[in-house]
Structure formats: structure tokens, C-alpha cells
Amino acid sequence: MTYNRLESFSIVLLVPKWIHRVQSKKQESTFYVTPDHPYEILLFFRCHINTRFDVSIDICGVNCPSQEQRLRVLYQLPTTQYNSCIRIKIGVNEITIVSSVISISPSAGRWEREVWDTSGVHFSNYLGLCRILTDYGFEGHPLRKDFPLSGYVEVRYNDLEKCVVYELIEMAQEFCYFDLASPWQA
């Protein structure tokens, strides 16, 4: 049973306070949720008999600088009982704190750490929220659009000091963006 529009709207009627709007495309439904209640809504989706979305398969952070709520957190929830998948979207900005859903589904732990590390969305009620993918003393959140692709620091081994040092990045060649439509060099 894949979720179509009728069933999505029936879910919305059950919890109207929390859901902004619903989008249904290509047999996937996206629910836009207020940022204060991800915990409640995920608990609802997990336990309600018709929805049973019991796994948190992916949590993703998206940075849309042109919109008012610059960061989005997306929860991807499939269900093992009925074969379908929904998506929950929360729009936050850099200083909003979202409540963690790790007590509902423990698999969310690593994903939330990754969202914190790469996009900078802070999760409350999560004891071990620290950087997971980037370096130990890394500053900044890489997947934000204002963070450059090459980063700010580079690492090299300094033979005089006999250790690895961090230095500001020095590019010998600027980033090659190939302008494919023009045969001449840019």
C-alpha cells in the first residue's frame, strides 16, 4: 500500500496542529512539520496502527540559503509492515534547536551527529552530540553553501617540527570549472 494523496490527507486530519502541508509526488509523500515537534510526530508515526513507520532510515540536512528557514532537516521513514516510505521535513535556521529522536529509534543517533557536523543543526536531549566525519578540531560546517569546496585549512607534514601542521590553504591552480559549451579557455 503506497501512500497516495487521500491517505496522506487522512493522516493530516489526525494531527493537524503539527503538519504545515503535504506534498505527494511519485508515490512518495512529504510532510512539512513545525520544528518544535519532531519527537512527537515521529512517535505518532511509529506507533499508530495505520502508519507504523518504525525505522529512521536516513536523516539529512539541507542548506537552502535563499529561503527564510535556511536549513532543513529531512527524516526518511520507511515501514516494514506496509511497503511505503514517507519523508518529514522540518525547516530551521542556524540557531534553532531540534529535539532529538534517538529515544524513539536508536538508529537516528549517527544520522543526527552527521547533520550536526555537516550542516550545523543542533539536537537537544542527545548526550553524545559531537563531530563524526570531520577532523578533530574542525571548525565550520562543511555542507553549508557558504563553505567552499576546498575548505580553509590544509594539512601537511612539517619536517622541521616533525609533526603534522595545519595551514591555510594554498591552491597552486584555481578550481577548474569547465565551461563545456565554449571551446575556448574561459
Place this chain on the structure above:
Amino acid sequence: MNSRFKHTDPIVVSMGPHHPSMHGVLRLVVVPQGENVIDCKPILGYLHRGMEKIAENRTIVQYLPYVTRWDYLATMFTEAVTVNAPEKLANIQIPERASYIRIIMLELSRVASHLLWLGPFLADIGAQTPFFYIFREREMIYDLFEAATGMRMMHNYFRIGGVAADLPYGWVDKCLDFCQYCLPKIYEYERLITRNPIFLKRVKGVGFISRQEAINWGLSGPCLRASGVQWDLRKIDHYECYDKIDWQIKWQTEGDSLARYLVRIDEMKESINIIQQALKLLPGGPYENLEGRRIAQEKGRMNWNSFNYQFVGKKSSPTVKLPRQEHYVRVEAPKGELGVFLIGDDSVFPWRFKIRPPGFANLQILPQLLKGMKLADIMTILGSIDIIMGEVDR
């Protein structure tokens, strides 16, 4: 006895990033007390290469060589999911021959990945012999890949709309020969390993994951199927042409490391079965839907390939304009559910390319499994979960 037994304080051991086993660079900070493990904390990020950020600055065709570096042992799956995402977004159909070729390549890649799981898993436990034998079949698979795609490991083979090149003449026969050769060898591995009492002592009852726990922790792939959940994305999502082939989901109920081993061995046999059927069912026809090569038209540009510029004209790289939609596609990789969440932005570059690696989720259960186990069980459990750090860290 008790008076000579000193109370040992727990020490913190860092099973550091450099491992003799082939998982990659994973750092396990283990707190053992004597021989028992009290706690364990995996620290990732040593192989983080910023794949997701790079994807935002590359077209899909430019990004395909990067993609095989996520899971470098089962490379066809990473390519398949990267190419499936724009196909679903832009609604590009693939011809049937391409679909069958993809199935054959994916299943060969699955056999290769499980073989290279088997070798190091047993080498960690202490049996070094299978480690040499698996490379025999894996080299044959490499040869088949090289004949079809040009590269042994990091093939840049899948394209949006099909595959890059058709199978060379005689490849189908060679592949059938390989299947006939490989199946008795898998039975040979079973005869060598499965009822070996030392192996059973090391593996039986170790790392038990119950059914509900497996679902809660978001496991997928053989770890989930070994705990009694018959969840295989090939049957559930009905992607490619798997429905036209007669095959079964392999699963076990025990949920320990032995069950995961048995699931993977059975999957290898089933993959050979699928390959043989797909080779017989392979239809003729085109191997690529050329709509995927449509060049993103930019207004106001002169036509550099016209008659006036014919000596300096440039062949543009095929690009597909990703519509302003988002989609999550997933594929049953040998390690689990490999997914890509793609948000398009009406341009040739994706806006957000989120990779959902199976190893990242499967690794989360490791600390819980290790509490109370012996130090020697760490490698057994870590090996049976089958992670590869290239995709965990991206």
C-alpha cells in the same frame, strides 16, 4: 586462587585506525577489563573525503568515477544507485537489454563483494586459507568486468539511461562458463568452513541481534535477514527486471554471526542462479536510452558545433538537467540498503546529494553487541556486520 588474582583496572585501548583487517580505517576505542569488553566506541571520519559536497559541484556523469570509491568492493551498486536517482527524477526509461546487463553486473558485483567479505572475516577469526582462495574467483570476475567495461575495479560503466557500452562478443559464454565454475567452488568453501568445529565455536551464538532490535537500529541487508526479517529490496521495490527472474530471498532466524555467514553464502549461490537466468533471458536491442545524453540547452549560446566552427568545435559532455524535485532511491547492496537522496535544482548540478550508506547504519549496533563479549569476539562481530569504511565515511 582469589588471593593471587589481582583486580585489574579497566584500561582504554585504541584499536587504532590502521587495522590489519580490511575494513578500512576504523578506530575502536575499547575499554576492556581483563579479557572482557566493557565498552566500545567507534570513531569514524578517517576516510571522509567530502563526497557529498563534491557532488554538488559535478554533473552526474562527471561524478560517476567518484561514486565507485564509496564502496570499492561492490562498485556496480554505487554506480547503479547514482544513475537511478536522476533517471527517476527526470523519468528516463531504460531499455530492457540495459536492465538485464545491469542485473548481471550487479549480481557479479555482489558475488565479488561477498567473496571479499568471506576472506578477511575468516582471516580475522584465524583461518588464513580461504583468504587466498577467494581471490581466485574474484580475479575471474575482474577479468569479466575488464572485458565489458575496461576497468577491473572502478568501472565507470553505468550511464543515465542504460550502460556505457554493450557487452563484447563472447562475453555471455564466458560468463556462463564462470558461473558453472564458481558454483562448485562455493560449495567447496562451505565444505571447508561451515562445519568446522573451531569456526563454529568462534562464531555460533556470538553477536546475537534479535528481530525487533534489528528493525529498531535500522539495519539492512544480510544483518537484517539473518535475524528473521525477510526484507530484500530487490523483491520489495521491484526495480530493474528482478521480477522476471525466479529467485528466493535467503534468510535465517538465529541472528548470530553464524546466521549472517550462512545468509551471505546462500546469497552468493542465489546470485549465480540469477546471473545464469539473466544471461539466458538477455534480449537484443539498444543498451542506452540516448535521451540521457541530452545536452542541457543554454539560451544565448552560439552553436559551437556548427559548420563555421567545425575545426574547433567541442564535444560537450552529456548532461541531464535535474528537475526541481527530490527523490530517494535505494538499491540492495551486498552490505545493506544503499540509498541516495537527490534534490535537483533545475540545473546540471544537484542541490543536495545525500548518500545513505549501509555501513554507517549497521555500525551503530556494534557497541551494544560488544558489551560483555571477549576481546577476541570484537573482530568476529565487526567482520560479520561487514562494513567498508569508504562508504561509512564517504
